[in-house]
Every structure is written in structure tokens, then in C-alpha cells.
Amino acid sequence: MTVLKNVRPLGGDIVDVRIEDGVIAQIGTGLEAAEVVDGAGAILLPGLVDLHTHLREPGREDAETVATGTRAAAVGGFTAVHAMANTDPVADTAGVVEQVWRLGEEAGYADVRPVGAVTVGLAGERLAELGAMADSAAHVRVFSDDGHCVSDALLMRRALEYVKAFDGVIAQHAQEPRLTEGAQMHEGDLSGQLGLRGWPAVAEEAIIARDVLLADHVGSRLHICHVSTAGSVEILRWAKSRGISVTAEVTPHHLLLTDQTATTYDPIYKVNPPLRSPSDVAAVRQALAEGIIDIVATDHAPHAMEDKECEWAAASFGMLGLQTALPVVNETMVRTGLLDWTEVAARMSTVPAEIGRVSNHGRPIEVGEPANLTLFDPDVEWVVQASDMVSRSRNTPYAGMVLHGKVLGTWLRGRATVLDGVVVEFETV
Amino acid sequence: MRHLLSTTDLTQDEALSILDTARELAQVADRPVKKLPTLRGRTVVNLFFEDSTRTRISFEAAAKRLSADVINFSAKGSSLSKGESLKDTALTLQAMGADAVVIRHGASGAAHRLATSGWIRGAVINAGDGTHEHPTQALLDAYTMRDHLRGNTGSLEGLNVVIVGDVLHSRVARSNVWLLDTLGANVTLVAPPTLLPVGVETWPCQINYDLDEAIVKADVVMMLRVQLERMNAAFFPSAREYSRRYGLDAQRMRTLPDHALVMHPGPMNRGMEIAADVADADRSVILDQVTNGVHVRMAVLYLLLGGQEA
Structure with missing residues (x-):
């Protein structure tokens, strides 16, 4: 039994929240328990849900594992993450997605929802066994060839x-x-000056335009990963106004950083x-405010040091x-x-929990709801340092920047995964 | 000036100081003993990740005329092709005590990375990085223009320079546009629209798709090398069509003002961007460019290393 004292659910009035048996048992004032966490007026949020995480396991355990990635997730306030399919082997069979799911269960820091590949080996040639992944213990509902576009119309x-057959x-x-x-x-302007080959906005927008029309035509759900351009926002605005069932995400880095960073030629960017x-x-900030872009998803992409300590063209994509x-x-x-x-x-x-069909996450902060919670102090100022990263990798683009706000605590079904901003070490099973 | 990475880093005073120094050092070439003791005991490494015999031997000659020790490090196959990483190569050179590293690399920004990553302490000279810049080429081009048209003194104020060809992939064009603008020249880029980068309208130059129109008032016409494989990526339909529209042949050359120079950074595709009789014409100063390259590179090495303790 734990009481979170002096917390502000969704930034509202200060209350105490009592957690018992993995659920929110009581919300009130003057609550007491053997274990007390004083929030000192910090914001209480439902545990965050990431629809776009690269955990790198199996295959690149030198960059991240399910265990290290979910610890980083917990420190970030997440209680559920969707593990992208571009592992080695690719998560394109029930066997691989069940392995990733089970590793998440064993680590215990966040619920891991594997994303299944759309096509075998992400090769874009034939469909992977989507139904088998949906029916597996991993209950896959999100399918993506992320890293590659399903470009064949x-x-x-x-x-x-x-995927309509199983609400995917x-x-x-x-x-x-x-x-x-x-x-x-x-x-x-900058790509031309820097002599770095350009990635035009139209390459994103053309696919989004095509796919919202396809989704409309066949009456399916479509989600767009990491929307990055003003033109994409306009297409999404139009699609939503037509009632097309499309959702979209934006990453934190596309909300904050610009192409100006490339002038350093440091591939951390x-x-x-x-x-x-x-x-x-x-434009993407405004779209997120208006709900044209529905969610924030991290696209957390850990990379080994040597894949970033090199010339720009040789470096891996991701942060x-x-x-x-x-x-x-x-x-x-x-x-x-x-x-x-x-x-x-x-x-x-x-909303990310809804898109991913993740039950028991993204719930209201009410009595009887699962105690998946994040306590966040929005005012504390800190300078990001790469060495502070809980991930196995260090490729944060924010090193040296001043940010406001830190996660003080995270609870997954009532069990603290983070306290005082530090990962709680579990007894090994 | 600690490194030479980009001509955008040069003020007009700095650029003119390099050109003036090059003019002084050029006199060494006329002496029976073509050598100065200035950089004795200093080590210059030519680090070439791409084949470029002409640039490498030009830097080598420049360093040797200043009595520096020269190490040629031909690291063909960068980390891009699974060789040793740029970082490890740099750390190796640092351990060997390189005072200056002249780097040619296929990746844009490689020289910048070398200079700013903390891997080495010596001066870094960019000898061409990907499709980004080739600053000593622009300096030797400016030297050649100044020598022929301005009595080898002062700026290039008002000089009309037309640069023709594959601007998109050309590090020579980029370095020239920034430097010539700094020196006061009026630059016009001529190319098919497919071979101009997005955003070129923000560069300090004019754009013209019509070579015949552009060269009428030119003081200098600089032809860029066009690689035939560009044709396969649909940048232009055929070599013949490119040559007809954007090549400099004898007939076009006759429409140039009498004093105008023809330049080319080499290596040339004779018959493609430049006709053989144009390349060999009196107004062609292509071999002067090569000669001046040594002077300019001597000046850069001298200014970057000469003031330091040996």
C-alpha cells in the first residue's frame, strides 16, 4: 500500500492518492500509509504509452535490450511501449513477437507491446503472417515496416x-x-549549401496523401509515424475533415530541433x-495542439557509439x-x-493506448482504475548529459541543452519502477 | 585562422592575405633552388580517402617546397566501405604527431568532423569533402583570375564569372560561389535545372539556364566536370544533348569577350563539357590553375603552420 501525497492529477487540485493491489484505491486528503511518496505539488499523469520504440532486441543488444530500453522508458514516465519490428531477426513471426513480449514481462519495467512487421523481412514484397502475430501471446495490433515505407500501393x-479482421x-x-x-x-536551403543529399518533404507527403485515400477507399484504420512536415499536416487536416480514420504521431525531436543542427555535421542529429x-x-506543434496530429511518440532509436562517431553519411539514423x-x-x-x-x-x-488497443493503460486517474501512473515535476531545470541516459546507448541530441521537468516516480500496476527519478532495482526472479 | 574547412569562413582580408602570400611564395618557383626552410621539422599528412592524384601531389609539392615532412596516407575505403573509421585514422595521425592534416574524403563534412571532434589537435585543411567544398581549389581559381585580369593585386570587384555544369554535385562550385562573392565578383551559375540544388536562389549569385546568353559579358567561364553516370539518374537525357546545351565548343567560345578566360578544375571530359580545341586554346588557363595550386597551397600551409612554434 502506497500513498502519493500532495500530487496534482492532470495539473488540478492537490490531493493524496492511495494505491493498493495494483489499482487506485482512494483519492482524497490526509491519506496515510506505511509507504508515502510526497509529490510536493507535482503533476500526476496516467503512465505514458509510447507507440514507437526501438528496443533493438533481438539482434543489436549492444545498443539496447528490452530490459535496458524499458528501464529508460520507466525513467521517462512510460508504463507501456510498442517495440518496433526492425530487429534481427525481424519481428515478422509469432515466435519473435512472443519472445520480445516475454522479455518485457520478465524485466517488469513497462508493458512491452511488440509491433509486427507488415511484410516478410521488411522487404516490402509479401505480407508477413499478421494474423498469427495478432493471435499470439503478444496480441499484436500495430503493424509497421518502420524504417522502410510500404511503398507498393x-x-x-x-x-x-x-488487419481489419482483428482490429489492427x-x-x-x-x-x-x-x-x-x-x-x-x-x-x-541548408542541404544545398552543406552538400548533403536532400530528403524532400514531398516524399513524406506523397505517401500520406496516397495512404489516406487508400484507407478511405477500403474503410481501414491508418496510422502515420513521425509526421515531420507542414504539408503532411495539411493533408491530415483534409483527411480528418473528410472523416477518414487516420491517426498520426510526432516525435519530441521534430517538436524541438531543426535542420540547422546539421551545420555541425555531427550525426547525433x-x-x-x-x-x-x-x-x-x-506547424507540427500547432497540429499537435489542435489534435490534427493525435499523439507524441518517441521513435527512441538507440545506436552504438561507433555508429554515430563518424562522418555524417556513414552514421546511422536515429536518436x-x-x-x-x-x-x-x-x-x-x-x-x-x-x-x-x-x-x-x-x-x-x-490516445496512444487507444490506437495500439492497449487495455489498462491510458486510463483516467480514478478510484478502481489500474495504478499506471507518472509523477512529473514540470519546473525543475536540468542540463541534459549523455552520461545521464539510462539507455544502453548515449545518442541523445539534447546533451548540453537545458530542459524543464523531470519524472519523479513511475508506477506500473501499483509497483514503483522509478522513485526519486531513479530506477527501482527489482529482486531478480 | 586555425583550419581551412570552407570558403564561407574567410573574410575578404583573410582571402586576400592568402592570395598575396601565394604571390610572394610563387617567386620561389622561379629560383634555381625551389625551397624555403619555413616549415622544417613540421609534419603534414595528406589523408586521402578518395583517389585524387592531382590534388595530392599539389599539396605534396607545396609542403615540400616549405621543407615540411610529408606523409601520404592513402586510406582508400573509409568507414563507409567497412575500412578503418575516420576516428581511428585521426587518432593514429595524432599519435604520430601530425601538425597539419590535408583531408580528401567522399563524405560531405568529413573535414569539419575531423577539425571539431577533438580527435586531433593539428590544423585541418579541407582538400575536398563530398559534394560540399574544396576551398583551396577556389583560392587557386581566384588567384588565377586575379593574376590574369587584375595584375595579381586587389580584390575581384565587378568581375563577371560564369560557372557552368553540375553545380549540384560540385564542391568546386560551392567554394567558388562563396569566395568569389567575398572577393566582390559577380557570379552566374549555368546548368540544367536538374543539376542545381534546391535553395540555390538563396546563394549570392545569378542563375541562368541559357549558356549562350550568360557568356556574352563573361570575364571568366569556368566549366565543371560532368560525370557521365549522372545521365543514368535522369539528370539529363544524353551526353550529346548536354554537350549541345551546356558544353563549351569553339563556336561558343568565339562569342566570349576577347579578354575572357576559360577555366576548368580538371580532370576534363574533352568533348563533353569542353571541346578539345577550347581546352587547348590560348585563353584557356587550365594549366596555370595547376601551377597556381601549388602557390596557393604553400600559402595556406604557411599561414596555418608558419606562426606556430616548431
Whole structure:
């Protein structure tokens, strides 16, 4: 039995919250228990749900494992993460997704929901056994070839149709492959000057336009990964106004950083889709505020040191995100007045849980609900250091930056995974 | 000036100081003993991840005329092709005590990485990085223009320079645009629209798709090398069509003002961007560019290393 004292659910009035047997047992004032955590007025949120995480296991355990990645998730305030399919072997069979799911269960720091590959080996040629993954112990509902676009229009149509049988959703990595061969950074004024091959916005927008039309035609759910351009926002706005069943995510880094970072030639800033122009950043912030972009998803992408300590073109795409997601959203969306805490809870917990069909996450903070909770102090100022990263990797683009807000505690079904901002070490089973 | 990575880093004073120093050092070439003791005991490493015999031997000659010790490190196959990483190569050079590293690399920004990563302490000279920059080429081009058209003194104020060809993939074009603008010249880029980068309209230069129109008032026409494989990526339909529209042949050359120079950074595709009789014409200063390359590189090494303790 634990009492969280002096906490503000969704930024509201200060109360005490008593947790018992994995659920919220009582909300009131003057509550006591053997174990007390004093929130000192910090914000209480439903445990965050990430729809887009790379845990790298199996295959690249030198960069991240399910255990290390979910510890980073917990420190970031997440209680559930969706593990992307681009592992080695690819998560394109029931066997692999069950392995990843089980590793998550064993670690115990966050619920791991594996994402299944849409096509065998992410090769974009034939459908993976989507039904088998859906029926497996991992209960896969989100399917994605993330890292690769399902660029074949017919294959995409069939995938959208097929997953309707088990209420699945296709999460598209929108990138027209021919327009982005060898692409290194956002195509704009800077790419031309820096001599880095451009990744044009149209390569994202063209696929989103095609896919919302396909989703409309076959009446399926579609999710768009990591929306990064102002043009994509306009297409989504149009699609939603037509009632098309499309949802979209934006990453913390696309809310904060711009293509200007590439002038350093430091590939810590190399990511796919690339960091865009300041006007794109303004557009995705506004879209997230309006709900045109539904959720924030981290695209947490750990990479070994040697894959980033090299020349730009040789470096891997991707950056860490779990541990800094909430502070970055606080910085870009809350402190700017674009979102309040109820809206943050929707965009980082409730709606991602709905899209992923994750039961018992993203629930209201009410008596009888599962105690998946995050306690966040939005005011504490800190300088990000790569060495502070709980992930096995160090590739954070925020090193040296001042951010506001830190997760004080995280509870998964009533069990603390993080206390005082530090991972709780579990007894090994 | 600690490194030479990009011509955007040079002020007009710094650029003119390099050109003036090069002019002084050029006189060494006329002496029976073509050598100065300035950099005795200093080590210059030529770190070439790409084949480029002409640039490498130019830097080598420059360093040797200043009495530096020269190590040629041909690291063909960078980390891009699973060789030793740039970092390990750099750490190795640092351990050997390199005072300056001249780097040619296929990846844009490689010289910048070397200079800013903390892997080495010596001066870094960019000898061409991917499709980004090739600053000593631009400096030797400016030297050649100044020598032929401005009595080898002062800036290039008002000089009309037309650069023709594959600007998109050309590090020479980028370095030239920034440097020539700094020196006061008026630059016009001529290319098919497919071979101009997005955002080129923000560069300090004019754009023209019509070579015949652009060269009428040119003081200098600089032809860029066009690689035939670009044709396969649909940048232009055929070599013949490219040559007709954007190549410099004898007939086009006759429309140039009498004093105008023809330049090319080499290596040339004779018959493609430049006709053989144009390359060999009196107004062609292509071999002067090669000669001046040594002077300019001597000046850069001298200015980067000369002031330091040996």
C-alpha cells in the first residue's frame, strides 16, 4: 500500500492518492500509509504509452535490450511501449513477437507491446503472417515496416484491409523510396549549401496523401509515424475533415530541433525523417495542439557509439527519446501554452493506448482504475548529459541543452519502477 | 585562422592575405633552388580517402617546397566501405604527431568532423569533402583570375564569372560561389535545372539556364566536370544533348569577350563539357590553375603552420 501525497492529477487540485493491489484505491486528503511518496505539488499523469520504440532486441543488444530500453522508458514516465519490428531477426513471426513480449514481462519495467512487421523481412514484397502475430501471446495490433515505407500501393491496400479482421492498424513510415535514395537531411536551403543529399518533404507527403485515400477507399484504420512536415499536416487536416480514420504521431525531436543542427555535421542529429525547417516545427506543434496530429511518440532509436562517431553519411539514423520525451513536450507544448496537462495525458497516454488497443493503460486517474501512473515535476531545470541516459546507448541530441521537468516516480500496476527519478532495482526472479 | 574547412569562413582580408602570400611564395618557383626552410621539422599528412592524384601531389609539392615532412596516407575505403573509421585514422595521425592534416574524403563534412571532434589537435585543411567544398581549389581559381585580369593585386570587384555544369554535385562550385562573392565578383551559375540544388536562389549569385546568353559579358567561364553516370539518374537525357546545351565548343567560345578566360578544375571530359580545341586554346588557363595550386597551397600551409612554434 502506497500513498502519493500532495500530487496534482492532470495539473488540478492537490490531493493524496492511495494505491493498493495494483489499482487506485482512494483519492482524497490526509491519506496515510506505511509507504508515502510526497509529490510536493507535482503533476500526476496516467503512465505514458509510447507507440514507437526501438528496443533493438533481438539482434543489436549492444545498443539496447528490452530490459535496458524499458528501464529508460520507466525513467521517462512510460508504463507501456510498442517495440518496433526492425530487429534481427525481424519481428515478422509469432515466435519473435512472443519472445520480445516475454522479455518485457520478465524485466517488469513497462508493458512491452511488440509491433509486427507488415511484410516478410521488411522487404516490402509479401505480407508477413499478421494474423498469427495478432493471435499470439503478444496480441499484436500495430503493424509497421518502420524504417522502410510500404511503398507498393497494392501491398499497402491489402495490409490495410487484412488487419481489419482483428482490429489492427497499419503504422506507415511515409517515405517515397525513389525520392529519398541516399538522402541525408531535410532538402532545403541548408542541404544545398552543406552538400548533403536532400530528403524532400514531398516524399513524406506523397505517401500520406496516397495512404489516406487508400484507407478511405477500403474503410481501414491508418496510422502515420513521425509526421515531420507542414504539408503532411495539411493533408491530415483534409483527411480528418473528410472523416477518414487516420491517426498520426510526432516525435519530441521534430517538436524541438531543426535542420540547422546539421551545420555541425555531427550525426547525433541525423534522423529519419530528418529534422525539418523552423516553419515545419511550428506547424507540427500547432497540429499537435489542435489534435490534427493525435499523439507524441518517441521513435527512441538507440545506436552504438561507433555508429554515430563518424562522418555524417556513414552514421546511422536515429536518436534516443524515451527519457527526454516529457521534458521536451513540456518545453515545446506546455510552457508555450499550446497544451495543458489534460491534453498532454491524452496525447502521450490515452490516445496512444487507444490506437495500439492497449487495455489498462491510458486510463483516467480514478478510484478502481489500474495504478499506471507518472509523477512529473514540470519546473525543475536540468542540463541534459549523455552520461545521464539510462539507455544502453548515449545518442541523445539534447546533451548540453537545458530542459524543464523531470519524472519523479513511475508506477506500473501499483509497483514503483522509478522513485526519486531513479530506477527501482527489482529482486531478480 | 586555425583550419581551412570552407570558403564561407574567410573574410575578404583573410582571402586576400592568402592570395598575396601565394604571390610572394610563387617567386620561389622561379629560383634555381625551389625551397624555403619555413616549415622544417613540421609534419603534414595528406589523408586521402578518395583517389585524387592531382590534388595530392599539389599539396605534396607545396609542403615540400616549405621543407615540411610529408606523409601520404592513402586510406582508400573509409568507414563507409567497412575500412578503418575516420576516428581511428585521426587518432593514429595524432599519435604520430601530425601538425597539419590535408583531408580528401567522399563524405560531405568529413573535414569539419575531423577539425571539431577533438580527435586531433593539428590544423585541418579541407582538400575536398563530398559534394560540399574544396576551398583551396577556389583560392587557386581566384588567384588565377586575379593574376590574369587584375595584375595579381586587389580584390575581384565587378568581375563577371560564369560557372557552368553540375553545380549540384560540385564542391568546386560551392567554394567558388562563396569566395568569389567575398572577393566582390559577380557570379552566374549555368546548368540544367536538374543539376542545381534546391535553395540555390538563396546563394549570392545569378542563375541562368541559357549558356549562350550568360557568356556574352563573361570575364571568366569556368566549366565543371560532368560525370557521365549522372545521365543514368535522369539528370539529363544524353551526353550529346548536354554537350549541345551546356558544353563549351569553339563556336561558343568565339562569342566570349576577347579578354575572357576559360577555366576548368580538371580532370576534363574533352568533348563533353569542353571541346578539345577550347581546352587547348590560348585563353584557356587550365594549366596555370595547376601551377597556381601549388602557390596557393604553400600559402595556406604557411599561414596555418608558419606562426606556430616548431
